[in-house]
Amino acid sequence: GAGVSQTPSNKVTEKGKYVELRCDPISGHTALYWYRQSLGQGPEFLIYFQGTGAADDSGLPNDRFFAVRPEGSVSTLKIQRTERGDSAVYLCASSLKRGGLGEQFFGPGTRLTVL
């Protein structure tokens, strides 16, 4: 079946603009995660959804970052007033199991560049 998909694959924006990044998880996976991966670093946890609710958003760096998953499937990560430091690859993953104990299936990521 289809894996996790993310759109767009690349996004270039200007400082101060608003961006939305989309994640389509594997069908039936109730757990969904967003990560940010900067160059030369491992992925950094941002937020975890169990169903429609954000079970843990402690990794969001500040209030410019927000994520939703209104129907428990597709999720959108929203970044307001983008800054150059937001440039990174944003990864989405989904899992059958609650929490982080199950295998996570990762999407290919969205490369965000803020000029």
Next chain:
Amino acid sequence: AQSVTQLDSHVSVSEGTPVLLRCNYSSSYSPSLFWYVQHPNKGLQLLLKYTSAATLVKGINGFEAEFKKSETSFHLTKPSAHMSDAAEYFCVVTSYSSASKIIFGSGTRLSIRP
């Protein structure tokens, strides 16, 4: 608190020789540990996981890892490297009690010499 340290940012081995990628962890609770691999322009893929069952864990593509509580280590090994093993490898720690706190190491880039 949880943390994970990958001791080598880059490892280079010759094809057919053993691979050792080192990982040390810190966790206040019984940890669950994973190794993921990231090939260029591809998504992260699970290699293997330890969740308090057997301490020697076998994964895909001939990789295995041993959980050593006394040494707080979870090193990844493979007896014989193949050219297709060249990739970035990440050690990951989480725990049942804080399962959304998923901590990735900074990664080890594995290069294979012909």
